[in-house]
Amino acid sequence: MNKILLVIQREYLVRVKKKSFVYTTILVPIIIVAFYAAIIAIGMSGSSEKNKIAVIDQANLFNGKVENAKNDGSQYEFITGQSPDSVKENFKKMGYDYFLFIPPMNITQAAGNIQLYSQSPVSVNFKSKVERTINNAIELKRLQSVNITRDQYRSIQSDVSIENKLKNGKEEKKSVAGVASGVAFFCGMLIYIIMLIYGTMVMRGVMEEKISRIAEVMVSSVKPFQLMMGKIIGIGAVGLTQFAIWILLIAGLQFILPFFIPGLDVSAIPQAGPGANVAGAAGMMETMRTGLHSVPWVLIIGCFIFYFLGGFLLYASLFAAVGSVVSDDQQEAQQMVFPIMMPIILGFVIMTKAISEPNSPLVIFGSLFPLTSPVVMMGRIMYDVPASQLITSMLLLVLGFLLFAWLTAKIYRTGILMYGKKVTWKEMIRWAFRKS
Amino acid sequence: MLLINCFVTLSIRLPLKSLHTMNRLDVKHLKKYYTSQKAVDDISFSLAPGSIFGLLGPNGAGKTTLIRMITGILFPDEGDIIFDGQSFNPDKDNAFIGYMPEEKGLYKKMKIGDQAIYLARLKGLSRATALERVKHWFIKFEMESWWNKRVEDLSKGMQQKLQFVTTVLNDPKLIILDEPFSGLDPVNSNLIKEEIYNLAQKGASIIFSTHRMEQVEEICDHIILVNKGQKILDGTVSGVKQQFKEAIFSIGLDDYPPVTDAPFEIIGQNANQQILKIKEGYRSNDVLQYYLAKQVGINSFQEILPSLNDIFIKLVHGTPLARQFETVTA
Numbered sequence: 227m228n229k230i231l232l233v234i235q236r237e238y239l240v241r242v243k244k245k246s247f248v249y250t251t252i253l254v255p256i257i258i259v260a261f262y263a264a265i266i267a268i269g270m271s272g273s274s275e276k277n278k279i280a281v282i283d284q285a286n287l288f289n290g291k292v293e294n295a296k297n298d299g300s301q302y303e304f305i306t307g308q309s310p311d312s313v314k315e316n317f318k319k320m321g322y323d324y325f326l327f328i329p330p331m332n333i334t335q336a337a338g339n340i341q342l343y344s345q346s347p348v349s350v351n352f353k354s355k356v357e358r359t360i361n362n363a364i365e366l367k368r369l370q371s372v373n374i375t376r377d378q379y380r381s382i383q384s385d386v387s388i389e390n391k392l393k394n395g396k397e398e399k400k401s402v403a404g405v406a407s408g409v410a411f412f413c414g415m416l417i418y419i420i421m422l423i424y425g426t427m428v429m430r431g432v433m434e435e436k437i438s439r440i441a442e443v444m445v446s447s448v449k450p451f452q453l454m455m456g457k458i459i460g461i462g463a464v465g466l467t468q469f470a471i472w473i474l475l476i477a478g479l480q481f482i483l484p485f486f487i488p489g490l491d492v493s494a495i496p497q498a499g500p501g502a503n504v505a506g507a508a509g510m511m512e513t514m515r516t517g518l519h520s521v522p523w524v525l526i527i528g529c530f531i532f533y534f535l536g537g538f539l540l541y542a543s544l545f546a547a548v549g550s551v552v553s554d555d556q557q558e559a560q561q562m563v564f565p566i567m568m569p570i571i572l573g574f575v576i577m578t579k580a581i582s583e584p585n586s587p588l589v590i591f592g593s594l595f596p597l598t599s600p601v602v603m604m605g606r607i608m609y610d611v612p613a614s615q616l617i618t619s620m621l622l623l624v625l626g627f628l629l630f631a632w633l634t635a636k637i638y639r640t641g642i643l644m645y646g647k648k649v650t651w652k653e654m655i656r657w658a659f660r661k662s
Numbered sequence: 663m664l665l666i667n668c669f670v671t672l673s674i675r676l677p678l679k680s681l682h683t684m685n686r687l688d689v690k691h692l693k694k695y696y697t698s699q700k701a702v703d704d705i706s707f708s709l710a711p712g713s714i715f716g717l718l719g720p721n722g723a724g725k726t727t728l729i730r731m732i733t734g735i736l737f738p739d740e741g742d743i744i745f746d747g748q749s750f751n752p753d754k755d756n757a758f759i760g761y762m763p764e765e766k767g768l769y770k771k772m773k774i775g776d777q778a779i780y781l782a783r784l785k786g787l788s789r790a791t792a793l794e795r796v797k798h799w800f801i802k803f804e805m806e807s808w809w810n811k812r813v814e815d816l817s818k819g820m821q822q823k824l825q826f827v828t829t830v831l832n833d834p835k836l837i838i839l840d841e842p843f844s845g846l847d848p849v850n851s852n853l854i855k856e857e858i859y860n861l862a863q864k865g866a867s868i869i870f871s872t873h874r875m876e877q878v879e880e881i882c883d884h885i886i887l888v889n890k891g892q893k894i895l896d897g898t899v900s901g902v903k904q905q906f907k908e909a910i911f912s913i914g915l916d917d918y919p920p921v922t923d924a925p926f927e928i929i930g931q932n933a934n935q936q937i938l939k940i941k942e943g944y945r946s947n948d949v950l951q952y953y954l955a956k957q958v959g960i961n962s963f964q965e966i967l968p969s970l971n972d973i974f975i976k977l978v979h980g981t982p983l984a985r986q987f988e989t990v991t992a
Contacts, residue, residue: 232783240772439767443828446733446761447784449753643735645765 233456414604432549450639537600550641573598577605584609596626716882760834916959
């Protein structure tokens with residue numbers, strides 16, 4: 227037992243002390259936050275952009291004035307006394323970016339044939355902005371034609387959001403799908419990435435021991451199983467350390483960032499949106515905020531830690547077995563790794579399905595089967611998974627890990643001492659099921 | 663210097679042997695069969711404390727498999743290993759064994775000092791003891807300045823020295839060295855040879871596996887020869903040589919008269935001596951009588967024993983080469 231601790235300690239310290247670990251651990255959150263800040267900055271600068279639009283409004287939709295023009299960041303100027311053809315030719319020389327031509331129309335009929343001239347293709351965003359402005363104007367005209375004021379119209383409009391309550395027997399509770407399932411999906415994706423990155427790290431570590439020929443010295447001191455588990459646990463601890471540092475750094479940077487960039491706070495985000503539908507965006511933020519409050523963090527974090535550990539341990543032992551049988555050849559390693567990658571990727575695919583059909587047989591199977599459950603269950607966890615299924619899934623994962631650790635340890639102990647021979651999957655399976 | 667050391671070692675080693683009645687290691691009818699071949703097929707031998715034991719055999723003879731069973735890396739299919747009078751228990755007894763495999767290796771990116779301490783602690787030493795031992799050996803081998811270097815920055819010979827040090831850090835009772843001198847220059851070879859004698863003198867038993875027969879003759883007091891999984895020779899170096907001697911002598915004469923109708927045939931001659939093989943049915947005295955009768959002055963007369971190399975080739979020759987590569991594991 228003491229020896230396995232020594233192995234864990236070495237595997238952990240060797241990696242944590244590496245310069246590359248320090249760099250990636252510190253740089254990644256900075257890049258993420260910088261990226262995030264850049265998106266906000268771009269969003270904000272988009273709203274301050276001024277587009278000068280020359281308008282010939284033959285239908286008189288706007289009565290010579292665009293309401294709320296400030297909000298969409300465009301400047302509309304109405305031109306009278308010039309023919310549309312001459313403006314069309316000369317709007318650039320006249321100092322405009324665009325020329326909007328609205329021919330005469332009957333506003334009660336479907337509007338058509340409105341043209342926006344530009345020198346280069348306009349962005350979808352800008353086009354929809356202009357369309358919204360015109361639609362608003364047409365709507366207003368139509369309201370006026372039936373003698374309804376804008377306020378009356380607003381009072382007629384309805385904007386309900388329904389609440390999904392779960393009724394199961396006597397129990398009644400609020401469904402927290404939505405934001406919460408988004409968070410859970412993110413956790414599932416994180417587990418998927420961790421299993422791939424750190425699983426590969428375990429494989430490379432085992433290959434290093436084999437290629438540098440230290441494996442034989444090591445197994446004359448420690449049991450191969452101790453060596454394998456020490457490596458897996460040590461690398462798992464590296465992963466946890468890295469995540470802990472990332473979370474702290476990202477949280478810290480987001481907290482201090484607004485002090486460095488004045489005016490950059492959460493309330494800036496909805497305004498930055500191109501929609502200009504401020505009320506709607508703010509409403510969305512509000513649902514986000516209440517949504518985040520309603521996320522059952524204990525359940526999500528608990529499951530995340532459990533499935534992270536279970537999934538990592540299970541796959542790391544498979545990766546270790548593969549690492550022990552390949553020789554120096556990278557290509558060979560890739561071929562051998564493929565059968566392990568398959569179920570991980572399959573799990574990810576099933577998880578995306580869990581979002582739309584959380585209770586389909588495939589998803590339920592995926593969330594129970596140990597090779598896919600770490601990823602799939604995270605995608606499904608917010609859709610009221612019965613406790614019996616959750617417990618079964620966890621139990622199967624633990625059993626799956628024990629089974630795979632037992633089988634792969636046998637492959638490992640044979641593989642790490644075998645040099646110069648290509649090992650096939652058939653041989654590996656024979657080693658795994660051989661009596662020791 | 664080295665020669666003196668050898669003499670001292672030898673003379674001290676003899677009484678030590680008699681003090682210990684119990685063997686350090688008894689290997690009894692050890693077997694390890696694989697699907698394709700019998701890697702180790704009923705091998706037995708014993709190893710006294712303080713003895714240096716040569717394990718010889720061609721590539722693929724089963725030496726590595728045998729060694730891996732003795733170090734607890736592999737489990738025998740049949741047979742017993744008795745270590746210090748008790749059934750061998752790898753978990754416990756590993757602490758008293760030092761193993762330097764033929765395929766030498768260390769963690770390339772790890773600092774040398776840390777690495778030596780790590781390997782010593784895996785043998786059950788406390789951090790303090792490990793540190794003290796590593797320092798002691800590093801000073802002895804003039805390696806102190808390497809402490810913070812990485813293995814990948816060392817030359818092959820330096821790595822070999824480091825590997826030897828890490829093998830003996832736990833003060834093992836049984837040291838298994840597989841080709842310990844490969845890649846070493848004569849100075850470092852002698853340094854390690856001297857340490858092997860020292861360790862044996864202090865009571866450690868050493869199993870020395872190599873293809874270099876002149877090293878075996880120089881170092882070992884007892885050998886076994888393994889071929890195709892079986893033991894085909896077992897004995898002391900001098901005993902084996904006696905067993906395989908072929909009645910070949912060298913004789914130094916004042917003058918070399920033509921030889922006719924002699925009890926020997928001449929197989930080599932130069933200005934100083936004649937190499938001759940005595941014919942079947944005659945003894946060495948017959949040679950002397952023959953030359954005495956010829957009235958020639960005899961300056962020297964000595965038996966030439968076969969070298970281990972000759973014996974090795976003779977015994978292994980004709981047996982088909984066992985296996986192409988030594989990947990026997992499992």
